[in-house]
Every structure is written in C-alpha cells, then in structure tokens.
Amino acid sequence: MSLTIKTVGRGRRVVAGSLIALTALTLTACQSGTDASSRPSSADAAAQSQPNTAQQSHPAKPSGNSAGTANAGQANASAMAASDRCTTTDMSLRLGRTDIGAGNIRVPLIFTNKGKKACSLRGFPGVSLTQRDGSAIGKPAGREGGAGGSVRLQPGRSAHAVLHTVNDGVSDTPCWKNSQNVSVYPPGSKESMTTSSGGLRVCGGIFTVTTVKAGSLG
Structure with a gap:
C-alpha cells in the first residue's frame, strides 16, 4: 500500500507541474501578441509621418469662365451702344437762333433725327469754323460744362449743343475771320x-461748345 500511494502522489505532482508550465507559456504568448499588435510597424509610422502630397500637389484653379463672360458682356454692350448711336446719315444739322446778351454770343447747334427709328446722342460734338473752301478758321471749339447724359431721339425729334463766343471789344484779343460754314462731328x-x-465770328479767343441736350432751342 505504501508503494502505490507514493506513485500516485508523484504522478499528481508531475501533472500539476505540467499544467503550471503550460499556463505560463500561454500567458507569455498572449502578452507578446498584444504588444505586437498595439505597436505600429515601422512602415505604418513612415506612412503616417508623410504629408498628403496627393492633395497638396493639385491646388484648385480658378475657373476662367467668369472672366470670359464679363469680357463678352462688355463687348456686347459696346456693340449695342454703337449700333444705337445716331450717325451722320440719320441726322440733319442746322444753327438755331442766335442769343446775344451781356457781351456773350450763344448759338444752338441743332441735330434732328431724320431716320425711321430712334437713336441716341451723348457727349460733346467736335466743332470747327471753316471758310467756303473748307479751310479751318482758328481752333476747334473747347468744351464747356459737364458731360451730361444720353439723349434719346425719336424720329423727327431734335437735340442741341450750344456754341459760345463773345462780342467784339469785350477783350483785347483780336477776333477771327468771319466764317462761312461750321463743320461738326x-x-x-x-x-x-x-x-x-451764318457768318459767325469768334472774338476774345473764346470758342466753346456744350454737351448735347434734348430739344432744339429755336
């Protein structure tokens, strides 16, 4: 009986020791796997440290459509303004009644729309006095007053600008020759x-023209 008991006790001690060793190995393996999975690899660390070059190397470019549309719109507006402007073939030209007062001479320069559709005038005309042969007398008229707005002329309607000079003797500056014609742009x-x-003569070195305004003034 004594021999059997010793053998059984030794077997239990062997089995118990084997279980303890196996448990230790299992815990060691689990800890090693956990540590390995929780630490990023060197390749992953390198990838994370690199900037996103795919996004940085392709910045957004502004579209050119807005600039092209603006230029096209301006060109169309200019073309429409040019087509709407009164031309020399659309109009007749004459001088109105001369207004003399306080040493000043003012003469309306009248444009009348003789065409079949409305047109517009805006700004200062270019005016020169000429002799019968077309040679210029003195200098072209300077501009007097503000630029003014656009004047819409229906067929048969008129607009005017005003020529201005002074009477002889108002200034020591000599008068120009008498003119026969007035040339107007x-x-x-x-x-x-x-x-x-009408024989208009400039004196005092003063010869100006205003911007175009509605009406004929005689």
Missing part, C-alpha cells in the same frame, strides 16, 4: 456734317 462719330455758320 456728332458725339462718337468719325464722320462730319457741315452747315452754314
């Missing part, structure tokens, strides 16, 4: 119109 036009000046 309507605002925005590259073609001139001519009408009789």
Whole structure:
C-alpha cells in the first residue's frame, strides 16, 4: 500500500507541474501578441509621418469662365451702344437762333433725327469754323460744362449743343475771320456734317461748345 500511494502522489505532482508550465507559456504568448499588435510597424509610422502630397500637389484653379463672360458682356454692350448711336446719315444739322446778351454770343447747334427709328446722342460734338473752301478758321471749339447724359431721339425729334463766343471789344484779343460754314462731328462719330455758320465770328479767343441736350432751342 505504501508503494502505490507514493506513485500516485508523484504522478499528481508531475501533472500539476505540467499544467503550471503550460499556463505560463500561454500567458507569455498572449502578452507578446498584444504588444505586437498595439505597436505600429515601422512602415505604418513612415506612412503616417508623410504629408498628403496627393492633395497638396493639385491646388484648385480658378475657373476662367467668369472672366470670359464679363469680357463678352462688355463687348456686347459696346456693340449695342454703337449700333444705337445716331450717325451722320440719320441726322440733319442746322444753327438755331442766335442769343446775344451781356457781351456773350450763344448759338444752338441743332441735330434732328431724320431716320425711321430712334437713336441716341451723348457727349460733346467736335466743332470747327471753316471758310467756303473748307479751310479751318482758328481752333476747334473747347468744351464747356459737364458731360451730361444720353439723349434719346425719336424720329423727327431734335437735340442741341450750344456754341459760345463773345462780342467784339469785350477783350483785347483780336477776333477771327468771319466764317462761312461750321463743320461738326456728332458725339462718337468719325464722320462730319457741315452747315452754314451764318457768318459767325469768334472774338476774345473764346470758342466753346456744350454737351448735347434734348430739344432744339429755336
């Protein structure tokens, strides 16, 4: 009986020791796996440290459509303004009644729409006095007053600008020769119109023209 008991006790001690060793190995393996999975690899660390070059190397570019649309709109507006402007073929030209007062001489320069559709005038006409042969007398008229607004002329309607000079003797500056004609470039036009000046003479070195306004003034 004594031999059997010793053998059984030794077997239990062997089995118990084996279980303890196996448990220790299992815990060690689990700890090693946990540590390995929780630490990033060197390749992952390198990838995380690199900037996102795919986004940085392709910055957004502004679209050119807005600039192109603006330029096209301006070009269309300019074309429409040019087509709406009164031309020399649309109008007749004459001088109105001379107004003399306080040493000043003012003469309306009258444009009348003789066309079949409405047109517009805006700004200062270019005006020169000429002799019968077309040679210029003195200098072209300077501008007097503000630029003013656009004048819409329906067929048969008129607009005017005012020529201004002074009487002889108001200034020591000598008068120009008497003129026979007045040559006029309507605002925005590259073609001139001519009408009789009625012998208008510039004195005192003063010769100006206002911007175009609605109406004929006689």
